[in-house]
Amino acid sequence: MISAVYKGGGCLESQLHAFPLSHFHLQIFGGLVWILVASSKVPLPILQGWVMFVSVFCFVMSTTLLCLYICGVHGGSSSWVTLDVICQETAALFYLSAAVLEAYFTYGAGLSTNPLVTTIYRENIAAVVFAFVATLMYVIHKVFSLLRWKSS
Secondary structure (H helix, E strand, O other), X not given: OHHHHHOOOOOHHHHHHHXXXXXXXXXXXXXXXXXXXXXXXXXXXXXXXXXXXXXHHHHHXXXXXXXXXXXXXXXXXXXXXXXXXXXXXXXHHHHHHHHHHHHHHHHHHHOOOOHHHHHHHHXXXXXXXXXXXXXXXXXXXXXXXXXXXXXX
């Protein structure tokens, strides 16, 4: 069954259950990052904008790929696997850059003793943790996409 999935064959149910990390999981963590980053406070608006762009872009991209995949647009072609690899690699790099920026400025906020800043710091910690978890999930998904791409 897994070899059929790596070659692009098989039905949708077998393909979604064969991978430990599917687009559904990426949507859940991408949505959490989006919500947490929107509520977090970053001192420089341009950095907040980059982190929000990454969250929204990757969420929309993964949702689009998931919808196209469910509709069967891929048709089992190897170009679909290549597209999946490129998209997941881009998302992993974007999320890594956003998570590092968020962590850097969260670290700076943690040095303050102001109680209001401490509350903001805790919200930012949650955003950083989920951004790194989303990065890890995109990297894992990219590895499985590369395995499929290599065998196609």
